[in-house]
Amino acid sequence: MASYFENSSDALVPDALKGFARAHAELVTLDPEHGFLLSRTAAPSRRVALLSGGGAGHEPLHAGYVGRGMLDAACPGRVFASPHNRQVYAGSLAAARAEGVLHIVKNYTGDRINFGIAAERLAHRGIPCARVLIDDDLASDSADIASGRRGTGGTVLIEKILGAAADTGLGLSELQELGTRLAARCRTLAVASAAHTAPTTGEPAFPLAAGELEYGVGIHGERAQQTVPREPLTGLVERMTTALLDALAPDGPVIALVNGLGAVTPLELYAVHGELAALLDARGTDLARALVGDYITALDMRGFSVTLLAADEEILRLYDAPVHTAALRW
Amino acid sequence: MASYFENSSDALVPDALKGFARAHAELVTLDPEHGFLLSRTAAPSRRVALLSGGGAGHEPLHAGYVGRGMLDAACPGRVFASPHNRQVYAGSLAAARAEGVLHIVKNYTGDRINFGIAAERLAHRGIPCARVLIDDDLASDSADIASGRRGTGGTVLIEKILGAAADTGLGLSELQELGTRLAARCRTLAVASAAHTAPTTGEPAFPLAAGELEYGVGIHGERAQQTVPREPLTGLVERMTTALLDALAPDGPVIALVNGLGAVTPLELYAVHGELAALLDARGTDLARALVGDYITALDMRGFSVTLLAADEEILRLYDAPVHTAALRW
Secondary structure (H helix, E strand, O other): OOOOOOOOOOOHHHHHHHHHHHHOOOOEEEOOOOOOEEEOOOOOOOOOEEEEEEEEOOOOOOHHHEEEOOEOEEEEEEEOOOOOHHHHHHHHHHHOEOOEEEEEEEOOHHHHHHHHHHHHHHHHOOOOEEEEEEOOEHHHOOOOOOOOOOOOOHHHHHHHHHHHHHHOOOOHHHHHHHHHHHHHOEEEEEEEEEOOEOOOOOOEOOOOOOOEEEEOOOOOOOOOOEEEEOOOHHHHHHHHHHHHHHHHOOOOOEEEEEEEOEOOOHHHHHHHHHHHHHHHHHHOOOEEEEEEEOOOOOOOEEEEEEEEEEOOHHHHHHHHOOOEEOOOEO | OOOOOOOOOOOHHHHHHHHHHHHOOOOEEEOOOOOOEEEOOOOOOOOOEEEEEEEEOOOOOOHHHEEEOOEOEEEEEEEOOOOOHHHHHHHHHHHOEOOEEEEEEEOOHHHHHHHHHHHHHHHHOOOOEEEEEEOOEHHHOOOOOOOOOOOOOHHHHHHHHHHHHHHOOOOHHHHHHHHHHHHHOEEEEEEEEEOOEOOOOOOEOOOOOOOEEEEOOOOOOOOOOEEEEOOOHHHHHHHHHHHHHHHHOOOOOEEEEEEEOEOOOHHHHHHHHHHHHHHHHHHOOOEEEEEEEOOOOOOOEEEEEEEEEEOOHHHHHHHHOOOEEOOOEO
16 A cells, blocks of 8 residues: 555545535535536636646645636646546536636646647637646756746746636636736746655655755656755755746746645745745845745645746736635635 | 754744744734734734644644634744743733633643643733633543643634634633533544654654554654554544544534644545545534644644534534634635
């Protein structure tokens, strides 16, 4: 038996979805055939449905963001595997509004392919469909990587902001433009001091010596380009923050997400946040909003990510709009 | 260097408190001298302040429950160590309302002593003070344990309910009576498949063979009375739930808390919740409310707890009252 609490590694995701739908029955329904989650509550002003999805193992992403003011539907795949295009298609059909559906897709090959096939089928049905691609992972920002930057923590912030924008009644192309603009204004860096447990073997998914750190790790355990020695937190956060600020060069307020990848404690995340806030203060950058906690995880990886999104007044107003989902509520 | 992300093991808690106060500046202030957190928002109708505290390492408990509709103040100690009585005294003085302060104390010797000394000093100052002792851990329910049952997951539910009751304007003895009644109606059981990382050594705090489970583990890594073989989730949850129902014999609705102890994934917790809900359905017990997530942790322990609270209409009404804290909001 693997080291996860489960009936079997195949049963874990379907069992979790059933439990999730039961725990949040006022917010979502679970489609028993295709395994997508559909919001029970959405603003009547919303003309376009927002649908996201991707591999399981990143909870609360995406199911935890279905509900009022955020996603209309989420399609979870198996652990670290893209949802099937039939699932995305069925979820899109169920969620679609008068002016169609916007797919919010993290930049991974499998997700791009499956969401793409679903979008073609939707087009054949006459349902307008567009895509926002999230590619905020600074560690995969390299001319050597043909697939481009991976999508990671920024997804949470962008799904929140797009949800509020959809509630104001924006159309499909307006939402796509806003989402694309948001993705361009967002970068994330992640580090890990231990890999997640591989679901099938119960062993760490990659080796890492004590005192070493994966700097720039991916949310599926993609190894970083650098393995670096551990250092005290102040220096580590300064290094990460400097890289993010260099990439974004924000000239206005920023929204930060200090995110646990699974096994990191809230004590550590709040300590990271304190360092981040002090650094931004020192650099004269306005830390306008912040989230601290487990918002997009990598099973039980011992690591954290820092996301910065270069905001403006309009973005902050959308971010502040009320939201009621399982994992985000204000 | 230990395996936590920190500047030093001594710095982690103070650094985290600074980051927490920064992230939730609209909800709390941090007393720089004594290290307690004080709510910035409380109902004017509240006549008695609610203060809790205990060792750090259990976040979001207690700091995450300071705010509107819940605690007026929280006193975190060092990791797994009671707050100092001077800290509890200073926090109580700062928080006290016209009719005094209620201490919500988990049943551990150090906490009992330090809250007790603080209460005596408060009495000398003429400030009414009473105590609710939380002792919900079924695993330590034994005539052999002179110190009584430990306090654990039930603390979260009881702090929520007492917060709503305090907002209705109840007096000190009424709140103490209600809290004591709630504690008697609440039981918790926890299991772990791996210990937390000891902050000073970076090693697992206790050994546990692959395929073994600590059944009845404590939130500081107190070993269980039983080490049992791993089993599929359905059987494990049935065993835990049956023990809780046998102890409580609820004759009305129950509130459940499915709680992660640190490194367990949301997938697993929701799978647990699904099993729990199915079992309660089958037994004819009304699962009226549920929380699923990390609400009271044990650093990065790989385990979870299940708490049941035997409710009634009044308790459900108080539970449903609005709350706005860092970790609980509705």
